Amino acid sequence: MTWDKPLKLHELARGPVRLHLEPEPAEREAIGKRLGLRSLPALTADVTVKPWLDGVEITGRFKAVVEQVCGLSLEPFEQPVEGEIEVRAVPAGSPGAPTGDLDELELDLDAPDAPDVLENDSVDVAGYVVEHLALEIDPFPRKPGATFDYSPPEGETSPFAALAKLKDPKG
Structure with a gap:
């Protein structure tokens, strides 16, 4: 089972769409498994x-x-995670799509990220929520x-301490 919320690009013709997203328990369980979590007790997102x-x-x-x-202790524990979502995406073939050789991409840390390229005429909003959640999860959790x-x-004693004793007869 996957959690998705596809939105067709033509649905935005009337203006911004505001969404409150909250997966069902079975969907949260699948997301948690995919992200390597013990569980995902809660997840909500408010996006425009x-x-x-x-x-x-x-x-x-x-x-x-x-x-x-x-x-450290191998004990399970829960912790809150929150974050912001800011993503731009364009359809394939768009003039706004990244161009050039991606193997020789120059990085400018102050520049905004290049837009993602969509595979079709819809965007999976829930997929971006899960992607941003994955980026905020601590890979080395500590209770x-x-x-x-x-x-x-x-x-x-270490082997070096034993050698030091052999070298110094008083030790």
């Missing part, structure tokens, strides 16, 4: 989709609660308060 050049601009915010496994405390066992 409006015409941009001959394509679309999607802006808005999402909020989620993700359940992950702590990398609040979890600490890494390690002290080597008593009496265990």
